[in-house]
Amino acid sequence: MIRLTFETFDPGAVLSDFARGRAEVGAVASFTGLARADGGATQTLELEAYPGFTEAEIGKIAERARARFGLLDLSILHRVGKIPAGEPVVFVATAARHRREAFEACDFLMDYLKSKAPFWKKEHGPDGARWIEPHDRDHADLSRWEEETPK
Amino acid sequence: MARVLLFGRLSDVAGWRERQIESAFLSALRAKLSDEDAALGQALAGRGVQVALDQVIVRGDAPLNAATEVAFLPPMSGG
Numbered sequence: 001m002i003r004l005t006f007e008t009f010d011p012g013a014v015l016s017d018f019a020r021g022r023a024e025v026g027a028v029a030s031f032t033g034l035a036r037a038d039g040g041a042t043q044t045l046e047l048e049a050y051p052g053f054t055e056a057e058i059g060k061i062a063e064r065a066r067a068r069f070g071l072l073d074l075s076i077l078h079r080v081g082k083i084p085a086g087e088p089v090v091f092v093a094t095a096a097r098h099r100r101e102a103f104e105a106c107d108f109l110m111d112y113l114k115s116k117a118p119f120w121k122k123e124h125g126p127d128g129a130r131w132i133e134p135h136d137r138d139h140a141d142l143s144r145w146e147e148e149t150p151k
Numbered sequence: 152m153a154r155v156l157l158f159g160r161l162s163d164v165a166g167w168r169e170r171q172i173e174s175a176f177l178s179a180l181r182a183k184l185s186d187e188d189a190a191l192g193q194a195l196a197g198r199g200v201q202v203a204l205d206q207v208i209v210r211g212d213a214p215l216n217a218a219t220e221v222a223f224l225p226p227m228s229g230g
Contacts, residue, residue: 033230047229048158050222053206078229090230110230119229120159131160133199133226 002058004049006081011091018075018093025072029102030093031110037085044124045083054118061112069105071096076109078119111141153180153215159225164194177202178212180221199226 011032019028035045062074073095083089092109096102113119115134122131152171162168165188174180185192194200201208203222204215215221 050156050158050203050206050224053203053222056206114230115227117229118158118224118227120225121228122159131163131225132228134228138228 002055002062002076004051004054004078004080006079008079008083008087009077009091011088014075014077014091015093018073018095022072022095024097025095026097027099027102028093028095029099029106030091031106032088033090033110035083035085035087035089041125041127042085042123043126044085045089046122046124046129047078047080047083047089048120048122049078049080050118057116057118058113061109061116064112065094065105065109068108069094069096069101071101071105074105074109076113078113078117080119082124108145111138111145114138115142152217153219153221155180155184156220156222158222161191161194161200161223161225165191174215176212176214177204177209177221180215194225195223197225200224 015030036042058076062076065071065074071094075093077091079089090113092106094102094105094109096105115138120131122129152173155170155172157165157168172180172183174183181192181195184195201224203209203224204213205220
């Protein structure tokens with residue numbers, strides 16, 4: 001399931017739903033990204049998406065992860081709009097037969113969501129607002145997956 | 152009339168998010184926007200800015216038809 005939401009959500013509840021009633025899955029991994037306050041410098045994050053295009057591009061990333069890691073299922077929930085510090089921004093869960101694939105797919109999905117998914121992020125703080133673009137670190141994280149031979 | 156959409160910092164630079172603009176080619180649309188607003192023209196030509204026509208990323212020039220949706224996409228940052 002791939003979904004964008006303007007509303008806050010409970011990552012624990014989403015994970016419980018995702019993990020429930022599975023007989024062939026041996027491993028579920030998840031990641032939750034929160035809006036970080038950075039010592040008060042960021043009061044609110046604002047995420048913009050391109051409706052339709054954003055979901056389709058995330059779908060392509062998800063298909064790569066499914067194929068590469070042999071996932072049995074995955075879930076991606078991403079906030080858009082204004083997000084107060086401390087609230088969840090993104091949730092990813094992966095289901096596989098074994099833990100390594102579940103862990104790695106979760107890591108892969110987050111690296112791609114960070115710099116390849118069509119979102120634009122603005123930080124609002126006491127000193128005003130600024131647009132955030134991918135850091136060198138984000139590009140380095142992504143390149144880890146490009147250098148490896150696909151499994 | 153192409154439907155032109157600006158995302159992220161581009162809409163802050165331009166002061167608008169969506170406009171209908173008459174143009175037969177993407178290159179002509181860029182020139183028109185740049186003539187009207189040099190700062191926007193510069194931002195659109197900036198590093199990492201991609202263009203999607205009807206939600207498909209294109210490189211280089213392309214013809215625009217009456218109903219084409221043209222989206223200018225600055226570097227993406229999710230999560």
